[in-house]
Amino acid sequence: MRVLLAGASGAVGRPLTRQLIAAGHQVVGISRSQSNAERLRNAGAEAVVADVMDRENLLAAVRDVRADAVVHELTALGTTKMGEALQGTNALRTTGTANLLAAARAVGAHRFLTQSIVLGYGYRDHGPRVISEDDPFAEPVGGKLGEAVAAIRATEEQVFAADEMEGVALRYGFFYGQDRMTDMIVNLVRKRRLPVPSGGGYANFIYLEDAAAATVAALEKGRAGQAYNIVDDEPVRWGDYLDTLAAAFGARRPWRVPSWMLRPIPYAHAMMTTSMRVSNAKAKRELGWAPAVPTYREGIPLIARAAR
């Protein structure tokens, strides 16, 4: 397939570009910068320079592009300002998705994959039950988190409702691997500046190479109108994950703090006090995919080895 990939220069976009090409697909990556476009060309992709938030600019940039599928892997997490990052990401999920759907029509695509996130099952303690794609997703909530949840819902709904478009949503767990965000977390752990709420909840991770492999599988085999949880085989408590990370990098164990102490950083508080055990059974069954890095126990040593 010819794939128009928004976010090709990002954390998942880079391994995804590589894996798509290795699987025999052609990639046209979208980036806002000439330098990232050049990197994409060096990786064997074609590239267009466009701002997805500017519909006219995007449609002009893809005027001569033909593609079978569009993949949305955009975030605004590239800034250190939390508020800007969250608002920007919300906009990429609402307006960005709408603009990419217009671009999908313009390039003749019939398939559209959008990123989503397992946190859409709700920022709360879900207890020991296992969550599948049949569970309620992105139900309206109030406050700042309400905007984030509404944006997650907006990207999925738009893609599923688009006429004559096979829409698929990938509900990823937390990414980790060789990327800027993992480096940042390692740095905080090394400096002992990432406290863990005592008794913190279960989180669901996915190694970046595995997230990319699941996305290739979903492009080829995902059913229209379906969402897939893309997580590894074992939910892990934040404390166990960060202790293992600290040990792998020769750092001291992160501090344990009462969860209220994280309240001044509302998003971190919401994330680390949420607890859920998400199943990847549907992705395994329908996409013929399984994570090559099944748990953090195998993944963290890979990060530490790559950093040496």
Ligand SMILES: NC(=O)c1ccc[n+]([C@@H]2O[C@H](COP(=O)([O-])OP(=O)(O)OC[C@H]3O[C@@H](n4cnc5c(N)ncnc54)[C@H](OP(=O)(O)O)[C@@H]3O)[C@@H](O)[C@H]2O)c1
């Ligand atoms: N990180 C996680 O743990 C996680 C978990 C679940 C779901 N997700 C979702 O998975 C997707 C990929 O995340 P990631 O961590 O790989 O992202 P990332 O590394 O932050 O990369 C973001 C990408 O978006 C592009 N971009 C941002 N704004 C743009 C705009 N206005 N126009 C065109 N391109 C724009 C950037 O390209 P240029 O800078 O080259 O323009 C970059 O390639 C995201 O949609 C994210 O929400 C992430």
